[in-house]
Amino acid sequence: MATPNLPPEILKRVQVLQTEIEQLQISLNAIxxxxxxxxxxMNSIDGSNFIQEELKEKKSGDEILVPIxxxxxxxxxxxxxxxxxxxxxxxxxxxxxxxEAVNRNKEQLSTLNSNQKQLREQYNQFSRMMNTRRSELVKxxxxxxxxx
Numbered sequence: 263m264a265t266p267n268l269p270p271e272i273l274k275r276v277q278v279l280q281t282e283i284e285q286l287q288i289s290l291n292a293i294x295x296x297x298x299x300x301x302x303x304m305n306s307i308d309g310s311n312f313i314q315e316e317l318k319e320k321k322s323g324d325e326i327l328v329p330i331x332x333x334x335x336x337x338x339x340x341x342x343x344x345x346x347x348x349x350x351x352x353x354x355x356x357x358x359x360x361x362e363a364v365n366r367n368k369e370q371l372s373t374l375n376s377n378q379k380q381l382r383e384q385y386n387q388f389s390r391m392m393n394t395r396r397s398e399l400v401k402x403x404x405x406x407x408x409x410x
Contacts, residue, residue, distance in 0.1 A: 268406055276402060279395045286392040293385045300378050307367050307374075314364050317343045 268276065309329060316326055320343040327335040346363045347355040358366075403409040 272402060279399050283392055283395050286388050289388050293381050297378060297381055300374050304374050307371050311367055314360060317360055
C-alpha cells in the first residue's frame with residue numbers, strides 16, 4: 263500500500279500520534295499487570311483473614327485445615343491460636359499475636375485498595391488520552407481522504 267501524500271507537518275503529527283498511542287498502550291498494559299498482582303495479593307490476604315477468623319474460634323488442641331496452595335489443605339492441630347507468624351518478606355517471619363496479624367492485614371488491604379484506586383484513575387486517564395489521539399488520527403485520515 264502506498265504512503266499517502268501528506269504535508270510534512272501533518273505526516274510528522276501522524277508519526278507523533280502513533281508513537282504516543284503505542285506508549286500509552288504499553289503504559290495501560292503495565293497498569294493492568296500491576297492491578298493483577300494487587301488482586302492476587304488481596305486474594306491472599308482475604309484467605310489469610312478467613313483462617314484468622316477460624317483461629318479466633320479455636321482453642322489449644324483443636325484441629326484446623328490450613329491451605330497449602332492450589333486448593334489443597336493440611337489438617338493441623340492448633341498449639342496456640344493466638345500465636346501466629348507473619349512474613350516480613352524474603353523468607354523471614356516473625357512471631358506475632360493473632361490480633362496484630364489481623365490489624366496488619368487490614369492495613370495492607372487498605373493500602374492495596376488505595377493504590378488500586380490510583381491505578382484505576384491513571385488507567386482511565388491514559389485511556390482517555392489514547393482515545394483522544396486515535397480520534398485525531400481518524401480526523402486526519404478523513405480530512406486527507408485516507409479513509410472514507
